[in-house]
Every structure is written in C-alpha cells, then in structure tokens.
Amino acid sequence: MVRLEGAGRSYGPVTALAGIDLEVLQGEFLTLLGPSGSGKTTLLNLISGTVSVTSGRIWIDGRDVTDLPPMERGLGMVFQNYALFPHMTVAENIAFPLRVRRLPEAEIRRKVTEALDLVRLPEIAERKPKELSGGQQQRVAIARCLVYNPSLVLMDEPLGALDKKLREQMQLEIKRLHALLGMTILYVTHDQEEALVMSDRICLMRDGRIEQLGTASDLYFRPLSVFAADFLGESNLLDGECVAVTPDSVEVRTAGGLVMAGLEPRGLVSGASCKLVIRPENLAVLRDGDTAPCITEGVLEDVIFVGGVTNFRVRLPGGVVLTAKRLTAETRLALAPGAPVRLGWKPEDVVVLK
Amino acid sequence: MARRRSSPLSLAAAGAAWLGYAFLALPSLIIIPMSFSNSDELSFPPHSISLYLYDKYFFESNWMAATLESLEVATGTAILSLLLGVGAAYGLSRAEFPAKRLITMFLLSPAFVPAIVLALGLYLYLGVAHLSGTTTGLIISHTLVAVPFVIVTAMAGLRHVDRHLEIAANVMGAGRLLVLRRITLPLLRPTILAAALFAFLISFDEVVISYFIAGVRTQTLPVKMYSAIHWEISPVLAAVSTLLTLLSLGICFVVALVRKDR
Numbered sequence: 001m002v003r004l005e006g007a008g009r010s011y012g013p014v015t016a017l018a019g020i021d022l023e024v025l026q027g028e029f030l031t032l033l034g035p036s037g038s039g040k041t042t043l044l045n046l047i048s049g050t051v052s053v054t055s056g057r058i059w060i061d062g063r064d065v066t067d068l069p070p071m072e073r074g075l076g077m078v079f080q081n082y083a084l085f086p087h088m089t090v091a092e093n094i095a096f097p098l099r100v101r102r103l104p105e106a107e108i109r110r111k112v113t114e115a116l117d118l119v120r121l122p123e124i125a126e127r128k129p130k131e132l133s134g135g136q137q138q139r140v141a142i143a144r145c146l147v148y149n150p151s152l153v154l155m156d157e158p159l160g161a162l163d164k165k166l167r168e169q170m171q172l173e174i175k176r177l178h179a180l181l182g183m184t185i186l187y188v189t190h191d192q193e194e195a196l197v198m199s200d201r202i203c204l205m206r207d208g209r210i211e212q213l214g215t216a217s218d219l220y221f222r223p224l225s226v227f228a229a230d231f232l233g234e235s236n237l238l239d240g241e242c243v244a245v246t247p248d249s250v251e252v253r254t255a256g257g258l259v260m261a262g263l264e265p266r267g268l269v270s271g272a273s274c275k276l277v278i279r280p281e282n283l284a285v286l287r288d289g290d291t292a293p294c295i296t297e298g299v300l301e302d303v304i305f306v307g308g309v310t311n312f313r314v315r316l317p318g319g320v321v322l323t324a325k326r327l328t329a330e331t332r333l334a335l336a337p338g339a340p341v342r343l344g345w346k347p348e349d350v351v352v353l354k
Numbered sequence: 355m356a357r358r359r360s361s362p363l364s365l366a367a368a369g370a371a372w373l374g375y376a377f378l379a380l381p382s383l384i385i386i387p388m389s390f391s392n393s394d395e396l397s398f399p400p401h402s403i404s405l406y407l408y409d410k411y412f413f414e415s416n417w418m419a420a421t422l423e424s425l426e427v428a429t430g431t432a433i434l435s436l437l438l439g440v441g442a443a444y445g446l447s448r449a450e451f452p453a454k455r456l457i458t459m460f461l462l463s464p465a466f467v468p469a470i471v472l473a474l475g476l477y478l479y480l481g482v483a484h485l486s487g488t489t490t491g492l493i494i495s496h497t498l499v500a501v502p503f504v505i506v507t508a509m510a511g512l513r514h515v516d517r518h519l520e521i522a523a524n525v526m527g528a529g530r531l532l533v534l535r536r537i538t539l540p541l542l543r544p545t546i547l548a549a550a551l552f553a554f555l556i557s558f559d560e561v562v563i564s565y566f567i568a569g570v571r572t573q574t575l576p577v578k579m580y581s582a583i584h585w586e587i588s589p590v591l592a593a594v595s596t597l598l599t600l601l602s603l604g605i606c607f608v609v610a611l612v613r614k615d616r
Contacts, residue, residue: 070525083522087540097526
C-alpha cells in the first residue's frame with residue numbers, strides 16, 4: 001500500500017530522517033512509535049507530501065508519489081489539533097473535501113450525514129467547531145477525513161490533546177472504524193500503551209531511524225535492543241556477562257553474582273558483556289511451597305499498591321533491585337518491607353541483549 | 355485580586371499622565387464648541403450656538419469638492435494598498451525564498467523615510483510620468499505610504515491563521531488558490547477590514563505629500579484646510595475638524611470592535 005525506499009529528509013547538515021525502508025500492507029494499522037524528535041512525524045509528513053524528501057522514493061498504491069504535491073496524493077489526514085476550519089460549521093467542514101472534488105450537492109449532503117452517523121454525532125451538523133468538546137472535535141476531524149473514502153489515512157497523534165478516559169474511548173472508536181471500513185492507517189504516537197492497544201504492527205523509531213518493526217507482542221516480548229525493551233512497557237534491566245553460550249541458550253552472570261539463563265543468544269559469545277531484560281509481570285513473588293524454574297532470594301524493599309496491580313521492589317544480595325508486578329487480587333501476601341522473599345521466573349521470559 | 359493602596363508617587367504619576375493627556379486632547383476638544391459658532395471668524399467661547407459653519411461646509415465654497423476628492427483618493431488607496439499589501443504579506447509569511455528579510459525591509463521602507471523626502475521624490479517622479487496633479491497620482495502616492503501598514507497588519511493577522519488548517523485543506527485535495535479563497539482569506543477577514551480602514555484613514559489624513567502632488571482640481575480636504583488656514587483662517591475649519599475627529603474616532607471604534615470579535 002505504502003512503500004518507502006531510502007526515504008530521508010535532512011535540513012542542511014541535520015538529518016531528521018535517515019533513509020527509511022518501510023512497507024505498509026493494504027488494510028494494515030501501522031503505528032509509528034517513538035519519543036519526540038525520533039522522526040515519526042517527519043516520516044508521516046513525507047508520506048502526506050507536506051514535507052518533501054531529500055533522498056529516496058515513496059509509492060502509494062503502486063504509484064510513485066515522490067514528486068506529487070499533497071493535494072494529488074489522495075490520502076486522508078487527522079491532525080493532533082484537529083485542524084477544523086473555525087469559520088465553517090461542522091457540516092461545511094465535512095463537506096469541504098467533497099466540494100473540492102465537485103460532487104453534486106445532494107450527494108454531498110447524503111455523505112455528510114453518513115459521516116456524522118459513522119462517528120456517532122448526528123445532531124451537531126450546524127454547530128461551529130469551537131462550540132464542541134475536544135472529543136467531539138476529534139470525531140468531526142475523523143469524519144471529515146473519512147468522508148471521501150481515502151484508502152490511506154494518516155493520523156498524527158490524534159488523541160494527544162484528550163484526557164486519559166476519552167483517549168481510551170477514542171482508541172476503541174478508531175479501531176472500530178478501521179475494522180468497519182478497512183482502510184490502511186498510519187498512526188503516529190509517543191504513547192506506547194496506545195501503540196500496543198491499536199496496532200497490527202508497530203514501527204519503533206529512534207533518532208530518525210527504525211529501531212524495530214514488528215507486531216505488538218514481538219516488540220514487547222522479543223525486543224531487539226535495550227531501547228526497545230525500555231520504551232515499551234516496564235522492564236528490569238540488568239548488566240551482566242555471558243558465562244556459557246550454547247546454540248539455544250545463554251547463561252549470564254549479573255553484577256550481583258546472580259546467574260540467569262536466557263534463550264536465543266543472538267550472536268553473543270562467552271565473556272561478552274550484555275544486558276538482561278525481564279518484564280516485572282514475569283517475576284513471581286513466591287509463597288512458601290511455591291516453586292519456579294529459576295529462583296533467587298532477596299529482601300523486600302517496598303510494596304507499591306497501584307490499584308489493580310501491586311509492585312514489589314526486591315533487593316538482591318548484590319544490591320540489584322528488581323521489580324515484580326503482580327495482580328493485586330492474587331497477591332494476598334501479608335508482606336512488609338524488610339521481609340525475606342523469593343522471586344521466581346521462567347528462562348524463556350529473560351531476554352539477553354548485547 | 356487585592357486592591358493595591360496607591361502610594362503618593364503613583365498618584366503623582368497618574369496625575370501627570372492625565373495632565374499630559376488633557377494638554378494633548380484639549381486643542382481637538384476646544385474645536386468642537388467653536389464649530390457651533392455663527393460668526394465669520396474663529397472665536398472661543400462661541401457667542402451663540404448654530405449650525406452656520408456646517409451649513410457653509412456642506413453648501414458653500416468648494417469644501418464639498420475637496421471632501422469628495424479625499425474620499426475618492428482614500429477609497430482608491432484602501433483598495434490598491436490592500437491588493438498589494440495583503441498579497442505581499444501572504445508571500446512573506448507563507449513562502450520561502452532567498453533574501454526574504456531584505457525584501458521585507460524594502461517593502462516596509464516607505465514607513466521609515468521622512469514624508470517630505472517621499473513627497474519631493476514623488477513630485478519629481480509623477481511629474482515625469484505626467485501624473486502630477488491627478489487623482490491617480492494621489493492614489494499612487496498614498497498607497498506607497500499605506501502599504502507598509504497594511505503589510506504589517508496582514509502579517510500579524512496571518513500569524514494567527516493556523517498553518518495546519520491550510521495544510522489540512524491542501525491534503526484534502528484543495529489547491530493553493532482554493533485554500534487561499536476558502537480558508538486563509540475568510541479567516542483573515544477581520545484583519546483585512548482593519549487594514550483597509552487604516553489605509554483609508556492614512557490617505558484621508560495625509561497632508562505633506564498631497565500638498566506636493568495635488569493640483570487645483572484635485573485638492574484633498576487636508577490640503578484645502580491647510581490653504582484655508584494659510585490664506586483666510588476660515589472658521590469652517592472648526593466644523594471640518596470636528597467632522598474629521600468624529601470620522602477617525604468612528605473608524606478606530608470599528609477596528610476595535612472587529613479585533614475584539616476575533
């Protein structure tokens with residue numbers, strides 16, 4: 001659907017985006033995720049054509065659009081600040097792209113009504129944007145973008161200005177529209193949770209490059225770099241040294257003397273320094289009699305209740321602190337800071353990185 | 355907010371400010387009662403109240419001709435300086451091209467050149483072009499003075515027009531002209547109205563350049579007033595001044611209203 005070959009953008013000596021190779025599939029929901037300054041918005045603007053490439057080429061729907069202005073690329077875009085025209089009513093806003101395409105007035109009226117029904121806002125056609133709430137404005141912006149059935153929709157942090165509750169509601173709403181209409185969506189966000197909830201695939205960006213591209217579970221469970229492990233979700237990161245490497249396992253001694261085993265050595269050799277990643281939810285706080293493939297002992301430092309989950313911070317003998325995250329409902333452990341505890345995990349939950 | 359106790363110093367400062375204001379405003383205000391006098395010379399206070407001078411202004415001598423000439427020149431100036439100034443401002447704020455700052459300075463330069471220098475230059479230049487003493491010549495001269503103000507006003511207005519709106523319209527398939535017509539200009543309307551009124555006022559008040567350019571048949575109101583004070587000290591001046599003050603106040607009021615609306 002969208003194909004980039006070495007697409008890059010530099011401003012004088014500054015490279016905003018190095019040569020990017022990326023292919024977005026028909027009907028896919030692909031999220032560009034990354035911290036600010038990682039180049040995700042620049043990448044989106046290259047595809048929309050509002051910023052021109054300084055290297056590489058871009059295809060949309062098999063058509064080379066590298067040298068086409070935005071108006072001829074035939075795509076839809078939703079902006080973070082909604083970009084609704086303040087001098088037009090909601091209906092006029094949604095009709096705008098149809099008027100540009102010179103559709104007959106009756107058809108315009110029908111399509112505007114349909115679009116408003118689609119985003120479940122049938123009653124507000126005659127209002128001005130500034131009379132609407134943030135969530136309503138965003139729905140109108142989405143309606144205006146979908147009304148001319150673009151096969152590719154770009155969304156630039158569309159929910160960035162909404163509060164948490166509304167944001168979660170709109171995430172599901174956008175997913176519903178995606179499933180219903182089947183267009184290809186390229187979505188930019190810096191919110192990793194949003195990316196995990198919404199995407200078919202996530203393209204993690206860093207410093208103008210693609211750090212890792214894969215499904216949400218790929219990125220979450222099999223991060224290829226410390227950056228990826230750290231950016232998505234929470235993780236315990238430990239420095240260590242490889243002590244034994246076989247083709248399908250690696251044993252690592254951490255700074256504290258703890259030996260952990262992980263799968264997939266990924267080119268590590270014995271004696272090399274490495275990093276260990278283990279997700280807090282993969283660490284279990286064991287009760288008496290419980291057992292696990294790998295176990296270590298430590299002292300409970302802190303118990304942090306965060307509603308549905310509870311975090312246990314455990315200090316190991318070497319001074320390393322690990323966080324274990326358990327569902328509050330299943331951890332009726334009467335543990336106080338200072339108590340000795342055992343942590344258990346499975347070797348396949350440990351990711352070893354260079 | 356708690357009300358601050360006024361110190362003697364701030365009271366004195368406020369007093370001085372009001373005195374200064376009164377000193378500046380008084381001459382304009384004194385004109386108003388004088389304009390209702392019925393004598394044939396300027397006098398204060400007036401001996402009796404009448405509309406004699408207004409009657410003279412509207413129906414006698416060639417005051418009306420000068421007023422119509424001024425209105426014509428001011429309207430022409432407003433239209434021409436809008437076309438040039440808004441166009442220039444749009445280019446300066448939306449496009450990238452080399453030497454932009456230099457070009458901006460150049461376009462704004464008439465505002466920095468002393469009026470008398472502009473007047474002399476225009477007098478010689480329009481003389482060669484056979485436009486001296488014509489309404490067209492006056493409109494061109496006044497446009498030169500008004501355009502920098504229109505550019506500055508329009509550029510400030512364009513800064514308030516969110517570029518994302520133009521980009522959004524462009525992505526939705528609208529070309530540059532359509533975006534300008536349907537998005538940018540409608541959003542710029544209050545600014546354009548304000549700029550037009552300012553240009554009109556600048557032209558309507560202009561004396562120095564008009565004095566050089568205007569001919570016998572194209573005398574503008576301020577030029578006529580200046581001559582009147584020079585040669586006859588006609589009391590009609592008081593009536594004209596009063597009307598001009600009202601016009602300026604009215605235009606400033608409209609501009610303020612339009613600005614507030616935004």
